[in-house]
Amino acid sequence: MAQNGKLKLDLQDVFDKRIQEKVDISLRNLQLGHAPQFRNVDASKSITIGDLFTAPQGNYQLVVDPPSYNPVNHFLMIKTNGVTEKAVALPVDITKIVSVTFPPFAKVTKALKRLMTTSANVFGFENKTGADLYDSLDDVRRAGTLNIATKTLSTTFSNGVSVLSLIKELRELRGDRFFAVVEKSLREETIHSVNSGLFHKVDESLHHLPPEFEGFEPADSFKTDDQYGNLQLSFFRKGDQFVADIDIDDAGGLGHIFQVLKNHFTGSPTHPYNIHEILIKHQHLDPGYRFDLKS
Secondary structure (H helix, E strand, C coil): CCCCEEEEEEEECCCCCECCCEEEEEEEECCCCCCCEEEEEECCCCEEEEEECCCCCCEEEEEEECCCECCEEEEEECCCCCEEEEEEECCECHHHEEEEECCCHHHCCHHHHHHHHCCCCCCCCCCCCHHHHHHHCCHHHHHHHHHHHHHHHHCECCCCCECHHHEEEEEEECCCEEEEEECHHHHHHHHHHHHHCCEEEECCCCCCCCCCCCCCEEEEEEEECCCCCEEEEEEEEECCEEEEEEEEECCCHHHHHCCECCCCCCCCCCCHHHHHHHHHHHHCCCCCCEEEECC
């Protein structure tokens, strides 16, 4: 059996740029006893590992454990000829974020500016609108708002109208969701879009409105058909008035997109910083903010 295989690794963030730190790498051959390990490997450049067994005995489990990103797990077969190349995407470990750099209010989308300017009754931020409201939000709320604004702006109906444009007023902002007064037509367009496959109806029982929305009754819940990072709209009705609980569901994205080691990722799956990584890597949607990591 040949042990002359080579593996070339590129360890990247969600922007497809090499991470700038040293990592630990473990390989384990699933058929033989070969299990090389490497410590403090510089990931700022391509990493080449030699002396690996090749196919048909070249089936390896690869584990990459970086300081500032979640550890990931991949399976690969080392080719008999040439170099086996593997690009590995690593999602940020949110416990290693020391600060977040957000775009100024002047740089956010026109639709989000409009919505924040018309929202003077956000719970805990009453009488603040526009830039004043945006700048008053803590990092988690601001990140969640940018995530959902980015996703709702990119989710458009057959008439070209976006979900975001049919949201009238923000009423409560949380890291993983927001509650908003919406146009009646948002629910109508969402129901209509089921036929085209944009949304599908889901169980609404886990979604409840905050106490200030007295008298509103559940009026159906819908999710986009994205494999990961689904947009969910849960509607509530009082007469002709409609409000919605709007959130982005992780749907196991960290585990499936990045193959994060089971039980190793940090924070809730729906934490906005984790959703940020899913939106960028899986859906190519950029909420516009950046993480500063521990060096």
